[in-house]
Amino acid sequence: MLSRLAGSAFIFLILAGLLIAFSILEGRAFLSGDNFLNIAVDASELLLLAVGVTFVIITAGIDLSVGSILVLSSVIAAQTMVALSGTDQQVQNFTYPNQAVGIPVGIAAGLLTGLVCGFINGLLVTKLRLTPFIATLGTLGVFLGTAQILSGGTNVPYVPPAIQTHVSTRQLLGFLPVPIAIGLVVVGVAILALHRTQFGRYTYAIGSNAEAARRVGIDVDRHLLKVYTLSGFLAGLAGIIDVARFNTASVGAHTLDNLAAISAAVIGGTSLFGGIGSIVGSVVGTFIPAVLRNGFVIHGVQPFWQEVAIGIVLILAVFIDQRRRSAEERM
Amino acid sequence: MLSRLAGSAFIFLILAGLLIAFSILEGRAFLSGDNFLNIAVDASELLLLAVGVTFVIITAGIDLSVGSILVLSSVIAAQTMVALSGTDQQVQNFTYPNQAVGIPVGIAAGLLTGLVCGFINGLLVTKLRLTPFIATLGTLGVFLGTAQILSGGTNVPYVPPAIQTHVSTRQLLGFLPVPIAIGLVVVGVAILALHRTQFGRYTYAIGSNAEAARRVGIDVDRHLLKVYTLSGFLAGLAGIIDVARFNTASVGAHTLDNLAAISAAVIGGTSLFGGIGSIVGSVVGTFIPAVLRNGFVIHGVQPFWQEVAIGIVLILAVFIDQRRRSAEERM
Amino acid sequence: MRGDEAVLQVRGINKSFGAVEALKDVDFEVRRGEVTALIGDNGAGKSTLINVITGVLEPDSGDIVFEGERVVFASPHDARERGIETVYQDLAVAPQLDAVANIFLGRERRKAGILGWLGFLDQQRMREETGEQLEELRVRIPDPTKPLSTFSGGQRQGVAVARAVMWASKVVIMDEPTAALGVAQVGMVLDLVRRVRETGIPVVFISHNMPQVFDVADRIVVLRLGEVVAELDPEEASTDDAVAAMTGSLRGGERE
Amino acid sequence: MRGDEAVLQVRGINKSFGAVEALKDVDFEVRRGEVTALIGDNGAGKSTLINVITGVLEPDSGDIVFEGERVVFASPHDARERGIETVYQDLAVAPQLDAVANIFLGRERRKAGILGWLGFLDQQRMREETGEQLEELRVRIPDPTKPLSTFSGGQRQGVAVARAVMWASKVVIMDEPTAALGVAQVGMVLDLVRRVRETGIPVVFISHNMPQVFDVADRIVVLRLGEVVAELDPEEASTDDAVAAMTGSLRGGERE
Amino acid sequence: GGGGGGGQGGGGESYRLTLIVGVTGDEFYTTMECGAQAAAQELGAELTVQGPEEFSAAEQTPILNAAIQANPDAILIAPTDRTAMVAPIQSAVNQDIPVVLVDTTIEKEEIALAQISSDNVEGGKQAGEALAREIGEEGKVLVISVKPGISTTDQRQQGFEDAIKKYPNIEYLGTRFCNDDPTVAASITTSTLQSNPDLKGIFGANVFSGQGAGTGVRQSGKKNQVSVVAFDASPTQVEDLRSGNVDVLIAQHPNDIGDRGVRIAVDYLKADKEPASKQITTGFTTVTRDNLEDPEVQEYLYKAEC
Numbered sequence A, B: 001m002l003s004r005l006a007g008s009a010f011i012f013l014i015l016a017g018l019l020i021a022f023s024i025l026e027g028r029a030f031l032s033g034d035n036f037l038n039i040a041v042d043a044s045e046l047l048l049l050a051v052g053v054t055f056v057i058i059t060a061g062i063d064l065s066v067g068s069i070l071v072l073s074s075v076i077a078a079q080t081m082v083a084l085s086g087t088d089q090q091v092q093n094f095t096y097p098n099q100a101v102g103i104p105v106g107i108a109a110g111l112l113t114g115l116v117c118g119f120i121n122g123l124l125v126t127k128l129r130l131t132p133f134i135a136t137l138g139t140l141g142v143f144l145g146t147a148q149i150l151s152g153g154t155n156v157p158y159v160p161p162a163i164q165t166h167v168s169t170r171q172l173l174g175f176l177p178v179p180i181a182i183g184l185v186v187v188g189v190a191i192l193a194l195h196r197t198q199f200g201r202y203t204y205a206i207g208s209n210a211e212a213a214r215r216v217g218i219d220v221d222r223h224l225l226k227v228y229t230l231s232g233f234l235a236g237l238a239g240i241i242d243v244a245r246f247n248t249a250s251v252g253a254h255t256l257d258n259l260a261a262i263s264a265a266v267i268g269g270t271s272l273f274g275g276i277g278s279i280v281g282s283v284v285g286t287f288i289p290a291v292l293r294n295g296f297v298i299h300g301v302q303p304f305w306q307e308v309a310i311g312i313v314l315i316l317a318v319f320i321d322q323r324r325r326s327a328e329e330r331m
Numbered sequence C, D: 001m002r003g004d005e006a007v008l009q010v011r012g013i014n015k016s017f018g019a020v021e022a023l024k025d026v027d028f029e030v031r032r033g034e035v036t037a038l039i040g041d042n043g044a045g046k047s048t049l050i051n052v053i054t055g056v057l058e059p060d061s062g063d064i065v066f067e068g069e070r071v072v073f074a075s076p077h078d079a080r081e082r083g084i085e086t087v088y089q090d091l092a093v094a095p096q097l098d099a100v101a102n103i104f105l106g107r108e109r110r111k112a113g114i115l116g117w118l119g120f121l122d123q124q125r126m127r128e129e130t131g132e133q134l135e136e137l138r139v140r141i142p143d144p145t146k147p148l149s150t151f152s153g154g155q156r157q158g159v160a161v162a163r164a165v166m167w168a169s170k171v172v173i174m175d176e177p178t179a180a181l182g183v184a185q186v187g188m189v190l191d192l193v194r195r196v197r198e199t200g201i202p203v204v205f206i207s208h209n210m211p212q213v214f215d216v217a218d219r220i221v222v223l224r225l226g227e228v229v230a231e232l233d234p235e236e237a238s239t240d241d242a243v244a245a246m247t248g249s250l251r252g253g254e255r256e
Numbered sequence E: 001g002g003g004g005g006g007g008q009g010g011g012g013e014s015y016r017l018t019l020i021v022g023v024t025g026d027e028f029y030t031t032m033e034c035g036a037q038a039a040a041q042e043l044g045a046e047l048t049v050q051g052p053e054e055f056s057a058a059e060q061t062p063i064l065n066a067a068i069q070a071n072p073d074a075i076l077i078a079p080t081d082r083t084a085m086v087a088p089i090q091s092a093v094n095q096d097i098p099v100v101l102v103d104t105t106i107e108k109e110e111i112a113l114a115q116i117s118s119d120n121v122e123g124g125k126q127a128g129e130a131l132a133r134e135i136g137e138e139g140k141v142l143v144i145s146v147k148p149g150i151s152t153t154d155q156r157q158q159g160f161e162d163a164i165k166k167y168p169n170i171e172y173l174g175t176r177f178c179n180d181d182p183t184v185a186a187s188i189t190t191s192t193l194q195s196n197p198d199l200k201g202i203f204g205a206n207v208f209s210g211q212g213a214g215t216g217v218r219q220s221g222k223k224n225q226v227s228v229v230a231f232d233a234s235p236t237q238v239e240d241l242r243s244g245n246v247d248v249l250i251a252q253h254p255n256d257i258g259d260r261g262v263r264i265a266v267d268y269l270k271a272d273k274e275p276a277s278k279q280i281t282t283g284f285t286t287v288t289r290d291n292l293e294d295p296e297v298q299e300y301l302y303k304a305e306c
């Protein structure tokens, strides 16, 4: 377990290298608190998805539906907020007499939606014994379709702006935007849960050898149910952040979030075959592409060249990390 | 190996069931040669991708870059055709004095592009020892970015329409559109290659136990190189069909083709953990969503509901197939 | 301590895999303070019987009686709860986890207080207890905090044996625990089996090695093609009798 | 046929895994028509030595001389090309493939003519040859066209042994080929080893079972903690000598 | 703000402008980019173009944030959502970077220096009118769009629906979504022609929707029966128009939008001159085979390269 941490510490160094390179190249434009806060806020949703998906992948599963869960949760949260914060007339005039009720209930509804969606994924995987790929591919369509039906296919309008000012723009302690604070808390809890608790231990054990886990008496199905539910819940939380940041629920977006979240985990060293992975790795795996994109935009790299450059840097980063890892194993 | 074929024969029955259901529901609107030919033409590109990806997945690999290879191949094919078929002036007036040279050379260039891209993937996987997910995630960006740079991000104009009339609209034997003919040939060859030749045997062996394959003296790296090259080549071929069907290279499209192709393979029973899979399964896995989409449109199902319905049918189809499979194993 | 008191009995067990009848009407019992050897040719059904007893497989028919009470083990969890521990033939270890984690898998020690309630592991304590246990069993492994995937086959087997002995309170079942072990390690395992018996806990011992079986067993049950064909007393019967019973060339002793 | 002619020699082999020195300056040779037993405690380095000889692992230093010629086996393919066949301890079989496919893996029979040139397999012929081979070796398996994942451990081992014997033309190496086998099957494998020796092909036989070793070996090489500590003549030495050499409690015989 | 290479100073200075499009690799935006580049070159400004891979606020926001960080003298942006992009654009304005909205707009449009937009509802209306004309004001029509939740195509769809409501004999079959994949658009077309063999018209709400619709119609051999109206007028679309795969193109004026956006920004930077009108709506040109060669139509056809 120690070597695993050492491994993720190394990919951390690669990220640090990128940060230093861009800082030298771009100076204050890149190397500024503001910029880092922006990068972190922008990556916060993906970060939550990546954390959830990391647990799933360590059990040798996969969750393709996180983007759809995010969208469905944000639609339900937004619609609940709109419905409860005032009459139709009132909200269309941007007055929200009941928003003190509407916003918290909306948030709760969104989180609950994520939880339920994840639970459904878990049921499909454990009760119907579907391969996780198929189960979550199916629910990807079902959840997104449901979100489109509920919203009529358009972004949800008239969301009380208070959620933006209270959640997304609000800065804790005078500097820490709430999405980052949420991300920090989730990452902290996830690190503890994965590396220090029985929950994490079972997650690794199931991914390493599910039959062995069953034979030592672990209730594998129950644990998987929890893991998929967790992934759904975090996607729901990301949906709330999405509503708060953009003051609407974006039905058309987030199609590529599943691949992005899985990529973050894999870049961070999580094995798609299960049993291996870390939260720190996934955090770094989330930020490597985010930092690259930010740095390239600041540097003024053409978008098409960015695609090429990000692809190459990704390959190099993981290559270096892997070499380092196998060198460590040889020691 | 027999039981494997029996397994894919069963998912075939599910597809047949869908066809019968829609035929009863919709009558001649669904059950017509024309409709089936249209479904097949529309699915032909994805079919080629799915066949290539099936080989890759059976080796316990994955290829996320097929959509990008398709686009890059089609851009290079189209640009070569335009460049060689006449002067700038001529092609902009839609006259193509040299198209007898331009079109075949363009096709060759496109196929070669696919081949080279696949080869690069193979090199990354075998020489740099990158996990296939990361290698092809990286090249996904590199190939697509290259296509965008080459084309300036727009569809390639002035492609000689002769490619459309000769390849896409042309009907062999008076009824068989060329894309379907290509699909049939590729599927036929792939079935033989996977189930009857040494190439296929090695593909299964590597996915089943790569170390064992190495120990019995199989040159695992060389074989993987071939498999990724094959997948790239088939994506290139799909790119040619794309150019022929649309008379242009569509740079912005095909972003979701990788997931669609992998899904087709997995629906058809191919295991993401390697060693298990069949071409027939992937063919069926390509057509189940295609038929569903076609049938639902004909039936007039609302688009949002379609997403939901396709997700549910997918889950049910694979569930039934799996139950059947494990029942067979128990026999 | 040894006695006729049956701790575990199975009666009339049948189990088929498709056309293969792996177990045919098998009766088998485990008695307090006794080492019962289960022997038989490859494919005789030994592991299948173990899997049925420990809840890994559901029998097609038949009963299990544990401490006088009819039980149904729906999963290995149930059997483990009752104090039945098993060294499976395929070891059932998680190769990516280290020895400490494997030994405590499903039985993790948690921290005291609120942290424990939240599921926090007491890694320190587990490491210590593992060290003690391995010491006591004289199982030598390179480093208990390295993943098992870096261990040799014999070393993994040592971990699996240590786990079973550590947790068993009622019955220990060992499916070929010595298959990959060196001479010295085999001696230690046989020693261990005897020490477990001393505490009154019965042991089911599966092996293809007749000297080992005769060395340690109080009673030998012979399976052949899914049927119990003989029960031998090691004091009276010879290795040849056992082999004859296993291969069917001769009836080595009448069934009870 | 037996003689002093060395078919394969390794000299001064060293191999470390990080801090673990698995092989220390090992000399070892395999002679024409001889069965050489390689014994040693768990973790002594037996499998590592085999892996070095067969090109699975690259030694840190040392030479391999095959048929009088210095060779470097960059991969198991090279060793196999030279006629060296191995039963690996972990079997090295593909569980999703059937017995026929596993036995012919890397050596597939192709159809005659153009089809063969295209890589088409002659499945019919491979099935027949497998049947004959298994018959001859008296290895019993349920159905050679079922995937190996449905076989018991002993049955898989039978397939691996059959494969090695079928293809070897120069040397057969068997790393614990009898570990999971029943009494009857062990007899067959030992018999097989003798028959291979009859044809002049030398066999390297690894086992923890001393009776088996003494039964079949012409020469016994003892590894301890990565070093060759003794070479014994089974006619002269006793089991106790061998155990003493393995465990280091006594020098059982001086090195050549 | 305004630091870097900017300053409100003299004429010789080169202003750094950033254009952030709605999605990269889209013909419409590429053409807008051409217009903007040409104007920038003429005015001696330096223009960098950026954009997200997906038309969504979540993807565009990080790019805008990074662009702000590079501290350009002005930003031109095609916001991907009316509501969602308000806050990110506000933060640019807060740092004294003037923002010109191009193509699309936001709820608080007053924070921008100007907005030059295509009225997509109006464009959809023109498409509806054109299709009605093509099919003789009667028969079944279908819309193929990208996917739900994209403001531009949603508005075109809405305008189209408004327009055809006026024709009692036109039966509207609804909208289908192709995920911006011409292959899917083609299969939607062929399937619909199975269930509605008497389909008369299709409106493809963007490039790939139109391209796929044309291909699907041709594949079904119903080129003469079904009219296809498509949005945008890229070279390949013009080809499709010529060859009869498509019958009408609704050309926006992206070149214009880009050109004017840059001019407004540079004027403001140079002379602190706000535009005469903060709201500029650019029009549409309906292109048919008949008017294709007219010079005033030719001017609005998109260019593949600048």
Ligand SMILES: Nc1ncnc2c1ncn2[C@@H]1O[C@H](COP(=O)(O)OP(=O)(O)OP(=O)(O)O)[C@@H](O)[C@H]1O
Binding pocket: C017, C020, C021, C022, C040, C041, C042, C043, C044, C045, C046, C047, C048, C049, C089, D142, D150, D151, D152, D153, D154, D155, D180, D182
């Ligand atoms: N999951 C399974 N599916 C199909 N057949 C099985 C399965 N498990 C066991 N069998 C068959 O049941 C029979 C009994 O197998 P079992 O593993 O119990 O034998 P065993 O006595 O433990 O043999 P060994 O000494 O080789 O371990 C064998 O013929 C085996 O092939």
Ligand SMILES: Nc1ncnc2c1ncn2[C@@H]1O[C@H](COP(=O)(O)OP(=O)(O)OP(=O)(O)O)[C@@H](O)[C@H]1O
Binding pocket: C142, C150, C151, C152, C153, C154, C155, C180, C182, D017, D020, D022, D040, D041, D042, D043, D044, D045, D046, D047, D048, D049, D089
């Ligand atoms: N891949 C590896 N990585 C790290 N250490 C290894 C590796 N392979 C072997 N070792 C170590 O090298 C030593 C020799 O191992 P080896 O497998 O050769 O022993 P062996 O004599 O075959 O033992 P056994 O009888 O248990 O099979 C052991 O200490 C083992 O832990």
Ligand SMILES: [Mg+2]
Binding pocket: C046, C047, C048, C089, C175, D152
């Ligand atoms: Mg067994």
Ligand SMILES: [Mg+2]
Binding pocket: C152, D046, D047, D048, D089, D175
């Ligand atoms: Mg060994």
